[in-house]
Amino acid sequence: MLDGLYRNLQQLMSRSYVRFFAWQKRIRGSVENWQEDRLHNLNRRTLLIITLILVLYSALYIGAFRPPSNFPTEQYVTIEEGDSLATLALSLEEEGIVRSAWWLEMIVRLRGGQRSVKAGDYLFAKPVSTFSIARRITTGVFGLEPISITIPEGSTVADMTVIYAQRLFKFDPERFFANAIDYEGYLYPDTYYFLPNVREDEVIRVMRDNFDRQIAEFRQQIEESPYTLHEILTLASIIEKEAWNDEDRQLISGVLHNRLSRNMLLQVDATFVYTHAKGTYDITIDELTDENNPYNTYVYKGLPPGPIAAVGRSSLYAALNPTPSEYLFYLADRRGTTYYSVTYEEHLAKKRRYVD
Secondary structure, eight states, X not given: OHHHHHHHHHHHHHHHHHHHHHXXXXXXXXXXXXXXXXXXXXXXXXXXXXXXXXXXXXXXIIIIISOOTTOOTTEEEEEOTTOOHHHHHHHHHHTTSOSOHHHHHHHHHHTTOGGGOOOEEEEXXXXXXHHHHHHHHHHTOOOOOOEEEEOOTTOOHHHHHHHHHHHOTTOOHHHHHHHHGGGTTOSOOOEEEEOXXXXXXXXXXXXHHHHHHHHGGGHHHHHHSSSOHHHHHHHHHHHHHHOSSHHHHHHHHHHHHHHHXXXXXXXXXXXHHHHHOOOGGGOOHHHHTOTTOTTOTTTSOSXXXXXXXXXXXXXXXXXXXXXXXXXXXXXXXXXXXXXXXSSHHHHHHHHHHHTO
């Protein structure tokens, strides 16, 4: 009987152990599955976070750091007082200076907002990031440097207008021409250094001041001559356009002085070039006989009404210091060689030989 009880108890304990180990195995499996699921979910969340960070970084880099591929180099931008930040940002985006108006606006707001923007003229010489643009417009780093502009000797006001209009971005050519034309011959040809946003009146003032300085050394000689400053400048401007070198300047000056002293017509082609904007070999007979042109030195004796170009020091010196000679005529061939004559017959012979 006791043996039977013992066997029953042993069988019961065996079944209990089996059930316990089965339950333990199920628990362990559940824990392992839970850990695997948790690790899997954690990896997914980590991957998602990394992806979001990369997306945000790319957006930040493209929008705030990387300049547009079509960035316009040497671009001038004017920010007026009262321009709204939104309007300014959109304008810079449309001009290709920033990739995103939104990014620029956000960065500027972080730097102080609308009140921090400095009005003025800006030069963006090369592609820069939106951060750099924001920094410059909020600190007033305009980037403007003086540029060198050369006005050659012999330039007219019309020539100067074209030269300046090509280099100065706020330059009004019509306004300059209208204000400068009365100073034909009184704007000294030289190399000037102007900020690219300089206005027309300042250009004229600087050139006039330079003229006054350059003419100073000739003042006494002009006062002692039989001609006024205006007449000397007019004569010098003709020499400037007619002569090819310094030797010719003084020889041509001598010819012109000889003709003026004899009350002869000057008969210089340069005055037609000034009024008709055409070359010597393009002048017509009708133009040569046009009495409605006050600069027609084939019709009117004496000097024309005023200078026909800006004169340099050499031509001014030549006008005051002509080379003495008996020459009354001169002509130049197409290569620039000048031939001088005393008589009209000699002049015609040289014309047939060297020009016709």
